[in-house]
Structures are given as structure tokens and as C-alpha cells.
Amino acid sequence: MKKILIALGSVVCLMVSSLGSLAQASEPVDQSNPYQLIEQVADNTFSRLRKDRTLFRADPDLLRDVVKDELLPYIHTRYAASLVLGAQYYRKATPAQRDAFTEAFTEYMIASYAQILLEYDDQDVEVQKDQPIAPDDKIVKVRVDITDSSRPPIRLDFSLRKNTRTGNWQAYDVTAEGVSMIQSKQSEWKAPLRRDGIDSVIEQLKTLADRPIRREDKQKQDAS
Numbered sequence: 001m002k003k004i005l006i007a008l009g010s011v012v013c014l015m016v017s018s019l020g021s022l023a024q025a026s027e028p029v030d031q032s033n034p035y036q037l038i039e040q041v042a043d044n045t046f047s048r049l050r051k052d053r054t055l056f057r058a059d060p061d062l063l064r065d066v067v068k069d070e071l072l073p074y075i076h077t078r079y080a081a082s083l084v085l086g087a088q089y090y091r092k093a094t095p096a097q098r099d100a101f102t103e104a105f106t107e108y109m110i111a112s113y114a115q116i117l118l119e120y121d122d123q124d125v126e127v128q129k130d131q132p133i134a135p136d137d138k139i140v141k142v143r144v145d146i147t148d149s150s151r152p153p154i155r156l157d158f159s160l161r162k163n164t165r166t167g168n169w170q171a172y173d174v175t176a177e178g179v180s181m182i183q184s185k186q187s188e189w190k191a192p193l194r195r196d197g198i199d200s201v202i203e204q205l206k207t208l209a210d211r212p213i214r215r216e217d218k219q220k221q222d223a224s
Contacts, residue, residue, distance in 0.1 A: 067114050111208065
């Protein structure tokens with residue numbers, strides 16, 4: 001369960017189209033302030049989860065659309081994918097391979113976060129209040145505390161990057177208990193990239209992304 005809560009926090013940083021009786025996606029979030037961005041995305045996403053909880057439990061795959069419409073617009077997916085791939089493999093990859101990896105990585109993250117959202121159970125999310133941002137700041141970290149009534153609170157630090165062209169902030173990484181999501185995925189895929197190559201890893205990501213969204217066994221959650 002601890003791992004679920006940590007991952008749930010990462011969804012906040014990375015935060016539906018009309019589907020049957022589901023409500024329309026929330027209004028676009030103001031991306032000019034990274035602190036407000038995280039808070040608004042969290043509010044929009046978790047409000048939707050509470051409102052349509054019964055529908056999502058009946059058909060968990062609908063959560064993919066929540067991720068796509070509520071979270072994905074505020075994620076710098078290409079930048080995150082390039083960091084996960086690493087400078088060595090990014091330089092070696094062709095432009096087509098970079099695009100294919102980014103697309104597969106994005107679909108993998110959509111499925112991963114949809115699975116995480118399925119485990120949401122009214123945890124409290126508190127976002128750090130606004131801090132001064134210098135005009136030349138390009139990277140900002142925003143602290144978020146996730147509180148579960150039956151477990152110790154978890155601190156997460158979200159990394160956001162400012163787009164120098166648009167001035168908008170986008171999330172690309174989260175550090176939980178000293179572990180960076182980007183670094184974790186780099187370590188996880190380093191050996192497969194070296195052994196099998198980028199094309200094989202792309203296919204593996206596609207396979208993982210295609211898995212149905214299903215509630216995990218509670219005993220396995222608690223053990224993790």
C-alpha cells in the first residue's frame with residue numbers, strides 16, 4: 001500500500017472526455033504558476049474520482065481517459081522520456097526511434113497512472129504554498145504531502161520545468177522518499193536497453209501499456 005500512495009502522489013504532478021454519463025473534462029489549468037498548477041490539477045482529478053467512483057470501479061479502463069484529459073496536458077512527456085532513455089541511448093536513437101519511444105513511454109505512463117488512480121481512497125493531498133520564483137528560474141520543485149488516516153504521511157517533491165517559449169510550467173519527475181521516478185525508470189530499463197536495444201524496449205512498453213486496468217490484490221499492495 002505504501003508504494004501505491006507514493007505512486008498516487010506522482011499522479012498529482014502529472015495531472016474526461018465525454019464517455020456515457022461521465023462529466024466533461026475540467027477547464028484548462030493555469031500553467032503560469034507551478035504551485036497553483038499542481039494544486040488545481042490535484043483538485044480537478046481527485047474531485048472527478050470521487051464523483052464517478054462507482055463508474056470507475058465498474059469499468060477501470062475508463063481511468064485511462066481521466067489520465068489523458070486531466071493529467072497528460074500538464075506533463076512534459078517528451079522531456080521525461082528523453083531523461084528516462086538517458087543521454088547515451090538518446091544520442092544513438094534515430095529521430096523515428098525517439099518518437100516511437102516517447103509515444104510508447106507515454107502510453108505506458110497512462111496505463112500506470114490509471115492503475116494507480118484505481119487505488120485512490122480519499123487520501124488527503126496538501127500542496128506547498130506559493131514560493132518566490134526568480135524570472136530566470138527554469139526548474140522548480142513543489143512539495144506535496146499525502147496523508148492516509150491509517151499510515152504515516154508521505155512527502156513527495158515534484159519537479160517542474162518552464163517552457164522558455166510559452167512560459168508554461170510542466171511536470172516531468174517526482175521524488176518520493178529520496179527516490180526519483182526518472183532515475184528509477186532509468187535503472188529499471190538500463191539493462192534491457194543494453195541487452196535488447198531500444199526497439200525491443202519500445203515493444204515491451206507497448207505490451208505493458210495494453211494490459212487491462214484491474215484492482216490489485218490487497219495483500220500484495222500491503223506487502224509492497
